[in-house]
Amino acid sequence: MSTKKTTNNTRRTTRRKLKKKKLNKKRLVFLICIICIFIFGINRATLGISKVAQNIDNMKKQEVEKQKAIEAQKQYNLENEKKDALNKKYTIAIDPGHGGKDKGNLGTYAVDGDSKKTVYEKDLDLQIGKKVAGILSKQNDIQVVLTRSDDESVSVDDRVKMINSQSPYVDALVSIHMNAQLGDDSAYGTETYYRMENNSGDKSLELAKYVQKSIASYIPIRDRGVKQQVLEVLRDTRVPAVLVECGFISNPKEQQKLIDEKYQDKLAEGIAQGVLSFLDQHAKR
Known part of the structure; x- marks a missing residue:
């Protein structure tokens, strides 16, 4: 009987250890997943901020180009008006x-x-x-x-x-x-x-x-x-x-x-x- 009890206790202890290892592995996997998600989120946010900054920069460039085009058109119209006046x-x-x-x-x-x-x-x-x-x-x-x-x-x-x-x-x-x-x-x-x-x-x-x-x-x-x-x-x-x-x-x-x-x-x-x-x-x- 004594031998049986000892064997059973050993088995229980082994099972507990196995459960703990499984729990630790799950926690580790969960932690790794959280870290990966966090890193992914940071990368996405960084990319998003970069794109926003790039879009703002592009919009500024487009606005500058637009203003240049408007000024060029005004100058062109003014020169044509002067030419037209001279031709009258x-x-x-x-x-x-x-x-x-x-x-x-x-x-x-x-x-x-x-x-x-x-x-x-x-x-x-x-x-x-x-x-x-x-x-x-x-x-x-x-x-x-x-x-x-x-x-x-x-x-x-x-x-x-x-x-x-x-x-x-x-x-x-x-x-x-x-x-x-x-x-x-x-x-x-x-x-x-x-x-x-x-x-x-x-x-x-x-x-x-x-x-x-x-x-x-x-x-x-x-x-x-x-x-x-x-x-x-x-x-x-x-x-x-x-x-x-x-x-x-x-x-x-x-x-x-x-x-x-x-x-x-x-x-x-x-x-x-x-x-x-x-x-x-x-x-x-």
């Missing part, structure tokens, strides 16, 4: 009258029943002036200068300086205005003013005739003819210059025409074609 034969100044606080003449018209809306000359001058400029700009040999392109105040002195300082020199000036009759609303029609001739080579009268005749051929309107007048914007500019009174804003019927988009298109076409006829007559050789 003619420069025409379009002067939409008034602007900003200077509203010019005004008129009112009914909109809904008894309610009325005010229309200002400065707005119509700008609308028609832009249309004339747009038509002339489509000509390959003409560049256009606008004395104002939005609702801003520009003094007559500044307009004159702008026109006289242009390079290449302005070949003709057309100032756009709306007429008005004080104390009455019966007057209607269009008329074109030209300045008192300040030198023997001045062609303002000729320009006025071409513009006035052309307007009358494009729209059904009373032709009030061309008139000589001392107006500052005409007097002080050193180019053939005219001022077009497109119609009477004080006349309700004519006012309705002047605010109509299609009528403005035809009126602008008439003015532009008059300028083109004048240029054709005095084509640069």
Whole structure:
């Protein structure tokens, strides 16, 4: 019996040792797996940070290249604009009258029943002036200068300086205005003013005739003819210059025409074609 007990105890001890070894091996394997996972994670994180840094660096490089491309394109466009300007034969100044606080003449018209809306000359001058400029700009040999392109105040002195300082020199000036009759609303029609001739080579009268005749051929309107007048914007500019009174804003019927988009298109076409006829007559050789 004693021998049996001893044998059994030995077996139990051996089994315990084997179990401990198995447990230690499992723990070791588990620990190795944890370490491997940790190392793998660190490597992945390192790679991720490296990629992020690389991406940021690439993005910065791309942004720099993009800015360089934009600047190069701007420079290219600027050089082309300069070349185009040099290739133009003619420069025409379009002067939409008034602007900003200077509203010019005004008129009112009914909109809904008894309610009325005010229309200002400065707005119509700008609308028609832009249309004339747009038509002339489509000509390959003409560049256009606008004395104002939005609702801003520009003094007559500044307009004159702008026109006289242009390079290449302005070949003709057309100032756009709306007429008005004080104390009455019966007057209607269009008329074109030209300045008192300040030198023997001045062609303002000729320009006025071409513009006035052309307007009358494009729209059904009373032709009030061309008139000589001392107006500052005409007097002080050193180019053939005219001022077009497109119609009477004080006349309700004519006012309705002047605010109509299609009528403005035809009126602008008439003015532009008059300028083109004048240029054709005095084509640069």
